[in-house]
Amino acid sequence: MLDRASICVRAGRGGNGSMSFRREKYVPKGGPDGGDGAPGGDVVLVATRQLHDLSHFRHKHHFRAQDGGQGRGANKRGADGLELLVQVPVGTEVLGVEGEVLGDLVHPGQRLCVARGGEGGRGNVCFKSSTRQAPKFAERGLDGEELWLTLSLKLLADIGLVGLPNAGKSSLLAALTRAHPKIAAYPFTTIEPNLGVIYLGESTAVIADIPGLIEGASEGAGLGHRFLAHIERTALLLYVLDGGEGAEAWPAALGTVRGELGAFRAELLERPAVVVVNKADLLDDAGREEAGAFLAGLGWPAAAVLVSAADGAGLPDLVAALDEVMAQARAAQDAAAAERAAQAPVVLRPADERLETFTVAREDDYFVVHGVQLERLFAKADLDNEDAVAYLQKLIERAGLNDALRRAGALPGDTVVVGEQEFEFA
Ligand SMILES: Nc1nc2c(ncn2[C@@H]2O[C@H](COP(=O)(O)OP(=O)(O)OP(=O)(O)O)[C@@H](O)[C@H]2O)c(=O)[nH]1
Numbered sequence: 478m479l480d481r482a483s484i485c486v487r488a489g490r491g492g493n494g495s496m497s498f499r500r501e502k503y504v505p506k507g508g509p510d511g512g513d514g515a516p517g518g519d520v521v522l523v524a525t526r527q528l529h530d531l532s533h534f535r536h537k538h539h540f541r542a543q544d545g546g547q548g549r550g551a552n553k554r555g556a557d558g559l560e561l562l563v564q565v566p567v568g569t570e571v572l573g574v575e576g577e578v579l580g581d582l583v584h585p586g587q588r589l590c591v592a593r594g595g596e597g598g599r600g601n602v603c604f605k606s607s608t609r610q611a612p613k614f615a616e617r618g619l620d621g622e623e624l625w626l627t628l629s630l631k632l633l634a635d636i637g638l639v640g641l642p643n644a645g646k647s648s649l650l651a652a653l654t655r656a657h658p659k660i661a662a663y664p665f666t667t668i669e670p671n672l673g674v675i676y677l678g679e680s681t682a683v684i685a686d687i688p689g690l691i692e693g694a695s696e697g698a699g700l701g702h703r704f705l706a707h708i709e710r711t712a713l714l715l716y717v718l719d720g721g722e723g724a725e726a727w728p729a730a731l732g733t734v735r736g737e738l739g740a741f742r743a744e745l746l747e748r749p750a751v752v753v754v755n756k757a758d759l760l761d762d763a764g765r766e767e768a769g770a771f772l773a774g775l776g777w778p779a780a781a782v783l784v785s786a787a788d789g790a791g792l793p794d795l796v797a798a799l800d801e802v803m804a805q806a807r808a809a810q811d812a813a814a815a816e817r818a819a820q821a822p823v824v825l826r827p828a829d830e831r832l833e834t835f836t837v838a839r840e841d842d843y844f845v846v847h848g849v850q851l852e853r854l855f856a857k858a859d860l861d862n863e864d865a866v867a868y869l870q871k872l873i874e875r876a877g878l879n880d881a882l883r884r885a886g887a888l889p890g891d892t893v894v895v896g897e898q899e900f901e902f903a
């Protein structure tokens with residue numbers, strides 16, 4: 478099961494604006510009629526239940542949306558670039574290069590736009606004014622956003638089975654659901670998570686059986702660490718202790734497992750829980766009594782039950798306990814989700830700024846200008862076109878860039894860098 482993948486997404490480039498003049502019979506000099514270029518398509522991730530892991534990203538890493546169409550004469554606008562939909566399984570978390578969370582796709586059909594298409598350039602008809610009757614330039618379209626993302630799949634199980642290796646977690650999954658996980662008398666039989674559906678009264682819940690946890694699992698010992706993430710989103714944890722190990726072993730076993738869960742995410746210790754001592758069939762009367770006393774003395778979990786995955790003893794009680802605790806846990810989860818939704822959405826992109834908002838910094842023998850709108854303007858400009866440069870000069874003069882450059886010590890002939898473009902200060 479592939480639960481992590483890196484992909485590169487690239488939105489479409491905006492189409493160039495067109496530089497064109499009307500040509501009609503008997504009209505010797507038509508006015509400008511170059512249409513605008515269209516924006517490039519976005520790259521959008523969509524959650525689907527059709528996929529269950531990220532294996533289709535194993536060999537495909539690059540995703541590119543369509544470019545916007547170029548503007549044409551007769552005021553024709555280009556066609557919008559089509560957005561590219563990339564399907565990911567429900568439960569996919571999307572991380573940026575720094576590991577920051579960009580989004581979490583938890584509902585089927587949920588969408589997340591991860592790369593925005595570039596703006597289209599304006600056609601020359603836009604630059605017509607009373608003093609400029611025949612603008613001989615148009616803007617270029619902007620590149621679409623391009624970035625690397627990490628996709629991380631976390632199973633969306635309701636109940637997580639946790640315990641030391643060999644405690645009988647997979648056996649319980651098999652006894653409670655129709656799943657057929659591998660079961661054997663040695664530790665680390667389970668090497669990949671197994672899922673099963675359990676019927677709880679009116680509702681159903683998905684149980685995840687993960688590899689056994691050992692001391693150090695939260696730092697990567699055994700197999701546990703990679704899979705701890707899968708139980709992060711469960712509403713309820715079902716701790717499984719090995720009855721066959723005897724009463725003295727249970728507190729330590731529980732302590733080890735809770736220690737690792739707490740080291741991975743402290744909040745896992747607060748999660749609603751049910752504890753079972755499994756393999757009741759291996760216990761004599763005295764052992765069963767000890768188990769009863771141990772479970773009754775625990776105090777913290779919502780419920781504690783003595784069961785046997787082998788002969789089914791105690792399982793109806795366990796199902797009843799899971800049903801009850803699950804209902805409470807779901808109510809708590811819904812309340813938390815409502816609270817998160819009520820908080821203001823995170824703004825990932827800077828708000829659009831004005832042309833006058835920029836900074837000038839001297840670096841060695843050139844000057845670097847940063848400003849969202851200015852950079853956009855330069856990226857769209859064809860600096861080989863005299864008329865485009867003249868138009869740009871007017872705008873940057875008005876925005877105060879020339880003054881700012883002079884104040885920063887720029888002299889005629891110095892190089893000025895704006896985004897990816899350079900020009901000579903005049
Ligand atoms: N007698 C008895 N044996 C059990 C019971 N439950 C599980 N076992 C045995 O215990 C051993 C381990 O069972 P698994 O279900 O593979 O244990 P696990 O916790 O999934 O183990 P890992 O996947 O290695 O972490 C197997 O030999 C099972 O047959 C039970 O209720 N009674």
Ligand SMILES: [Mg+2]
Pocket residue numbers: 646647648659666667686687688689
């Ligand atoms: Mg197992």
